[in-house]
Amino acid sequence: MRRSNKRLPWAYSLPALILVGIVIVFPIIYTGYLSLTNMNLYHWFDFEIIGFSNYERALLKLDSGFLSALFTTIIWTAVNMALQVVLAYFIAMALNVDGLRLNRLYKTLLMFPWAMPAYVSILLWRVGMYNTEFGLLNKVLTALGMEKVNFLAENTPAFISCLVLNLWMALPFMIMMIDGALQSIDKSYYESAQLDGAGFLARNIYITIPALRGIIAPAVIMTTFTTFKQFDIIYLLTMQKGALSGATLQTIITYAHQNAFVSNNYGLSSAVSIIIFVLIVVFSLGTNRGLREES
């Protein structure tokens, strides 16, 4: 009974679609409109359409900072994903070694960083780990007789600090996905490989990795998007209102947010938002096609 009724399904989905219309479609259209105007602090009500010059400014002028933010975002996403997948792979492998009795306990303990509210974790790390006075890392350094490090004051250390924190927050999910996938691999492959004399490396390259690829692809793609769109970590660690840490790290999302809520450059911020949206849509259409072909 796949029913075909013309009006009923629309009646059922109308409330939800109206809600989506207000909260998601309207902002996108309005942002698209603003991106063509010169709206800023001085033109709050009397802004006018100025065509595509916001886009020009973002994409063609190097000093607008957008291109360097885009570069940072790409590096951020690539490094994060590479480390995440590799580390999670080895940790999940370790959890699946035969004869390990406590693996359920380890799994539960390792899930804690994922379960914590994200903003709480970030703020705990900001003060509890990285801070120069109260931070545990600096206390350890002092105890070892070394100088204190201001982790968030310069771009490179700040980038690494954000990276470590992101790994801490994101690894549990990836470990769990890979762990689930590892358990779905038929054990008999390994037995026959063992008989053929395949070593640890060969078993990984020829059995585990090919078997995992299809299963964990959706999770990896999803995490890539969340990493690309990551805002909270960089914002809360380095650029809170009135508590700038000194680093000037910008990803494209923080760049758009800064331009709207700090420098009140609404036109430029909107243009950047639309560019980000287009990038994400193109990327997701591409990965959807790739996934379909693989399955």
Add this chain to the structure above:
Amino acid sequence: MVIKMKSSKKIKTKLKLTALNIFLISLSFIGLVPILYALSLSLSGSVGALSADLTFLPEKVTLENYRRIITEEPFFTWLSNSVILSVATMTVAIGFAVVASYAFSRFRFKGRTGVLKLLLVLNAFPQILSMFAIFRLFKTVGMLDSKAGLVIVYAGSMCIFSIWNMKGYFDTIPVEIEEASRIDGAGDFQLLWKIVIPLAMPAVIVTAVMVLIFVWNEYLFATTFMLNEKSYTLAGGLYQLQSNDYGRSWPLFSAASIMVSVPILIIFFCIQKYMVSGLTAGGVKG
């Protein structure tokens, strides 16, 4: 000779397992350090944070910080705001999404796949980037600083996720059950309310809890759209607490973080099993 080889192999695996256990114990410990440190600070009164030496266990366990956060900060106001907002959002989002996802799962109508795909694309727009547009809209219609406004924003943000999540579950429920009850004379709405939703309860509950967690953890919209401290949620209040003067309030903040996180941790470990399937069911989201 054979016996000797066997026992040396046994010793080797034993050694390997011991090394592995040590590795996993230290990994789990490293993962827990930031949380344990906050816990220990929250229990050590107001001096713990300032002491320069490396102490991990509080010298004297006291609940002073927990008392202060409850009495000196509007903790219960924040808590009740969080509860009201998350329950209201959950009701609106799930209420709307459940009927919509049922329609998308059970009916074949013109524009069905188109709308479903469009919803996924729309979901790709980072929520933070629409904040300014919604802010201006709400300012124009006078909905800033109102709970109803925030509920609309939150429900809208979680609506697409909820539709996709529950549609996936509806797809797995055999339609024969509905056919049978239709023959018994059940009307459209009765069918949905009395037959389908009870069957889909596991998916509805998991989705509802994930909406709840989202609202509970949201700080950015909560602090941008709510203009005075009395109307903050727990997340907003905590954010405010640490941005004011964290030197003074850092032990307080750690106590508050523990209190805010415990309910979420409990819920998380209850629904963890179902969460993974839900998160990846809809393909690409974030």
